[in-house]
Amino acid sequence: MSTFKVRCEQMANQSSAEELKKKLSEMQFYVTQDRGTEPPFTGRLLHNKRDGVYHCLVCDTPLFHSHTKYDSGCGWPSFYEPVSEEAIRYIDDFSHGMQRVEIRCGNCDAHLGHVFPDGPQPTGERYCVNSASLAFSDEKNGDQLKG
Numbered sequence: 639m640s641t642f643k644v645r646c647e648q649m650a651n652q653s654s655a656e657e658l659k660k661k662l663s664e665m666q667f668y669v670t671q672d673r674g675t676e677p678p679f680t681g682r683l684l685h686n687k688r689d690g691v692y693h694c695l696v697c698d699t700p701l702f703h704s705h706t707k708y709d710s711g712c713g714w715p716s717f718y719e720p721v722s723e724e725a726i727r728y729i730d731d732f733s734h735g736m737q738r739v740e741i742r743c744g745n746c747d748a749h750l751g752h753v754f755p756d757g758p759q760p761t762g763e764r765y766c767v768n769s770a771s772l773a774f775s776d777e778k779n780g781d782q783l784k785g
């Protein structure tokens with residue numbers, strides 16, 4: 639790859655990051671772009687019980703249906719299944735002295751949270767997702783709520 643092309647890509651990424659900093663709150667940027675974690679039990683979407691779809695806050699890709707959300711007691715919204723295999727990207731995460739599987743948006747690569755093998759049936763998985771990485775679209779009235 640040429641030096642010019644690398645420099646152009648770096649400038650595009652920097653521009654995108656600057657645009658996202660204007661669009662997102664400090665916490666939303668920290669979670670989605672810096673692989674951060676919001677404090678437990680603080681997310682706006684943790685107790686949301688309405689019917690609808692949870693989307694990636696950054697690119698609006700559908701990620702989870704509300705009927706797959708459940709109360710795991712962990713302090714973050716939890717789901718047992720994404721809307722499709724393509725919706726989520728899985729990455730081995732060995733940070734903080736742990737072995738986990740990070741989940742990211744399959745479209746824009748925004749950090750969402752982690753998936754654990756301790757969820758309910760039918761999948762046995764718990765997608766532990768930061769509210770700050772999600773936007774919710776209400777099925778009945780189309781209202782959107784950002785995490």
